[in-house]
Amino acid sequence: MTDLLYTDVEDELRSSVRSLLADRVSQPDVVDLKLWRTLAVDLGFAGLPVPESAGGAGASWRETAVVLEELGRTVAPVPFLGSAVLATAALLGTGDPLLDALAAGSRTATLAVPVSASGLLPSVALVDGALTGTVTSVVDAAAADVLLVPTADGLYAVEAADVTRTPVVSFDLTRPLSDIVLDGAPGRRVGDASLVADALTAAAALLASEQLGVAEWCLTTTVEYVKTRRQFARSIGSYQAVKHRLADLWVQVTQARAVARYAADCLATGNPDLPVAASLAQAFCSPVAVKAAEECVQLHGGIGFTWEHPAHWYLKRARANASSFGTATQHRARLATLVALPTP
Known part of the structure; x- marks a missing residue:
């Protein structure tokens, strides 16, 4: 049976990445190559799924997914998706020397x-x-x-x-x-x-983890805000309508975590269910990330619509991701083919 719970190693990895990003990412804008060098070279996160024999960390795509969750939480401006996911997935198993350079962080590709x-x-x-x-x-x-x-x-x-x-x-x-x-x-x-199709499937599967990170930040930040924002002498989080919206969102984010974790595990273990898991992840997690970002902006009220508040970065990342490597609609159509749904 597939275990979707985070391992102790994954929890330690998350703690390390979160601590680094908390110190280094404030208001994202342009690509931060210094941060990328820290992640790729100093910490070795660019080569997590690459075998040690090829200069990598010898971990798996599950650990890469954990890093993507944290990058999503901060919308970190680093070329991780292009180099550590797309390019690495395309080269993994080829034995090409470029893979060694990507794993070491000495070169970046997409x-x-x-x-x-x-x-x-x-x-x-x-x-x-x-x-x-x-x-x-x-x-x-x-x-x-x-x-x-x-x-x-x-x-x-x-x-x-x-x-x-x-x-x-x-x-x-x-x-x-x-x-x-x-x-x-x-x-x-x-x-x-054929390496291209494999890389795009891997990217679709792992992008769900970043979308999960975006959604979790939006939910957590919004819950904290509605607890402290007062209107008519009471916190707005005490109103039933607000409670219902956030409770519904919590359920969706929790479900998205299971879907994203399954897709990452299928990729890591070579599970033949990967095409289904990847399309399911995008069909489900993509709309959840957008919904979470929209709720974050709206429930923050006037401040949520300002450039000074970071909510707009998360909405932009969620919206951009929603059209990356296939839209939710395209993946639903692909799912219908993969599971042989009857034509109406």
């Missing part, structure tokens, strides 16, 4: 697919050993040293210095996007094109 991709390959062509094409809205590309570019022939590692990266306006400024233009860029083949 998968050159649109952040909204849910399985389709971008239109990049391989001509005479060089790559040509355009990929839009690539997550964490601005901070990457290497881009993993999928083609119909396979997955290629391309030095970021050999492509043109143009920043695009992102709804979530803590997770910048870039358009990539390849004009005869040299590439080194690292594996088959």
Whole structure:
């Protein structure tokens, strides 16, 4: 039977990450490469699922999911999703030396697919050993040293210095996007094109843990606020309508934790149920994170709608994540196929 409870190691890992982020993240804005170096190099969190033989920590994706929960709690502006999840998931098991560098934190990479991709390959062509094409809205590309570019022939590692990266306006400024233009860029083949689908499934499964972290922060912060905010000589948290809204949200966040933990465990253990677990995680956790962020803004009243309060960062992260690696609607449609639901 799958054990979804946090282990002692995972609890200690959470405590370490939370303590670091509490000291280093205040109002997120742009990518903090110093914080990323601390996480990736000093603490070794970039290589948690990578075997020790490949320079990693020899842990699993479950530990990576715990880190993502804490990054979600602070909407930390670091390229963890692109490098430690997408790129690492694509290279894991290939034996490519780039994986060693990613695990050590000496290099940073990302998968050159649109952040909204849910399985389709971008239109990049391989001509005479060089790559040509355009990929839009690539997550964490601005901070990457290497881009993993999928083609119909396979997955290629391309030095970021050999492509043109143009920043695009992102709804979530803590997770910048870039358009990539390849004009005869040299590439080194690292594996088959099937690696892309595996990486996107892993990203969908693990993004649920970050969404859980966002939702938990929003719920906890809002509960604390309504206990102290007084109106008509009583705390607003004592009103039945407010209690009901937060109680309903607590139930949803608790359910989201179970769903996200199951998806992370399936990824960590190679469970064949992973495609179902990943799509279920996005179909459920994505709307919960958005709901929690919206309730946080609304129940904080006037202050919740100001730039000075951090609630807007969480709403932006939740909304941006809701369209990353497939929307909840797309994943529900995929679930119907995966579990063979009858067509009405």
